[in-house]
Amino acid sequence: MPKLIELKDLCKEFNNDGVVTKVLHSISFNIEQGEFVAIMGRSGSGKSTLMNVLGFLDKPSCGEYHFKNKNIKDLEDDEMAEIRNSQVGFIFQSFNLLPRTTVFENVQLPLMYSTVPVNEHKKRIEDAIALVGLSERRDYLSNQLSGGEKQRVAIARALVNKPSIIFADEPTGNLDSKTAGIIMTTLQKLDKQGITIILVTHEEDTAQHAERMIKLQDGVVVSDEKITNRIYTDEGAGIKK
Amino acid sequence: MSIKNLRASKMRSFLTMLGIIIGISSVIIVLSVGAGAESLIVNQIRSVGSNLVGVLPGNSDGDGPPAAVFGVVITTLTNDDKKALETQIPEVVAISSYVTTMEPVTYQNQKVTANIQGVSEGYLEISDSDVASGRFILDEDETLLSNVVVLGSEIKQELFNDQDAIGQTIKIKKRNYRVVGVLEAKGVVAFQNTDKMIFVPVTTVQKKIVGINHVGFIRMEVDDEDNMDYVVVQAQEILRDRHNIDNPSKDDFEVANTAAALGSLTAVTSSLKYFLVAIAAISLVVGGIGIMNIMLAAVTERIQEVGLKKALGAKKKDIIWQFLVESVSITLIAAVIGILIGVAFSFLTATIVRYLGYDWDFVITPTSLLLSCGVSVAIGLIFGIYPASKASKFDPIVALRYE
Structure with missing residues (x-):
């Protein structure tokens, strides 16, 4: 499997009015194309910061981050935006859909900043909505949807630009266990189609759906191992929380 | 998507727009009504007649209008001045003194307050008026202080309806006056409806109605446009001689041709117009600040x-x-809303003024529309760029x- 992400001694510091806080310390690991990796850690462990760096929302303070063999250190803000748009899909804990906007338009959003020809938009959007099983909700406004439906719209939005990697930041954090199961099953399905998925969570059970778990504590990787007893949730069965 | 966001907060967007709406509609209204007023003034002054030279009592300071325009009563100009101008300048083809007053006029049981205009025989030629029946005032009437009147068409209707007025007697200030003529309808001239006027020999008005020795002003018609300047100079010299004035800066009169008056009035209206446009522009700036405020909040x-x-x-x-x-x-x-309101208001103004019988052009220049749109876009860009970049x-x- 080709390497998608290579981290070498990556660190991240924040400077708040002269007070320097080091959040990530010399992190090194690789992620291969098509892997389903869970980044686990309690709050304050630095997992969100790590996701921001991996997801091109933030830059590392030191060390190296190669994405598809390219060093991202020298990228400008707009180049980062371009990579986010074309390579990355985000799924957030609080869904982050545009209010008073239809499912269709929400899913369309990343396409508006992409180079995908306009005549392909409609098909792409409809395919993505179909993939998460919301075709009949296409013209609903985002605030008319349930939490689970909202997150599925967010997944469709993450997929619409055919990214090579999806970052899911506590995607089940605001959902009941049954709905959470559906979301995790959907992610596993996407993984099977060859999309790399990085799941950031503090819940052991959610993390167990991945095939590899990287544990973070105080900004350091404390363990990085393959999950042996991986959970496959049948759709609608629910997961333990 | 932007339009959607505007719709989501209709009330707020509308209030934000209000400043711009008011600004743009004001600009449109000022420009249109200004152009209309200009056309009105120009047409009114033209309707007085061409090749006219006016003599007003009192001197103007520099370029401003003479004091008489502001209602100051100056008694330096007399009917003898008129006679002197008439006899000494051969280029003058018609001349009339004017004394104006308002008096109640009675005919049998009818009583109306009318505009009494004391004039000379020359008035008919100067004002391009025509006699519908009977005759106009003659030089002899002026010399003899005759008790004769000529009626404007509307006042004739008011007093006599369709009955023949010639030979009838009306009463002004307890004296009897014989109606000797009725004029054709002429409409509003120089903002005065001459159809509602009663014309009386100027000397009769002076002595028997008002009790004065001076005249309001003198107007004369020159035979040729090329002689206008010459006549103005001649009139000045004659009057200075008669009033014993040796220094032109001490003139107690003002001689002007109507073309010059036209020019100065047009200058006044157009400078007023640009002043008002400048004020409207301030409201556009205020509106722009409102836009910036709302955009910052939206951001x-x-x-x-x-x-x-x-x-x-x-x-x-x-x-x-x-x-x-x-x-x-x-x-x-x-x-767009501002333009619609502005055009509607301007059109309404034009309609009303025309209904009142004035000649008013309804002018909306494409330039003013393009300018409004351009200025609006510029305001949107100028006041939107800071919130947007933020x-x-x-x-x-x-x-x-x-x-």
């Missing part, structure tokens, strides 16, 4: 949306573009977490 309110869009790949220019389109949409919609600089991580 803060939608910080999460901006964060999300940036996370999904929106570049700085995408965000700037979005907010600029929004602010320009606001100002452009406001401009939004584009949000850190997506911070913006996404913002509650």
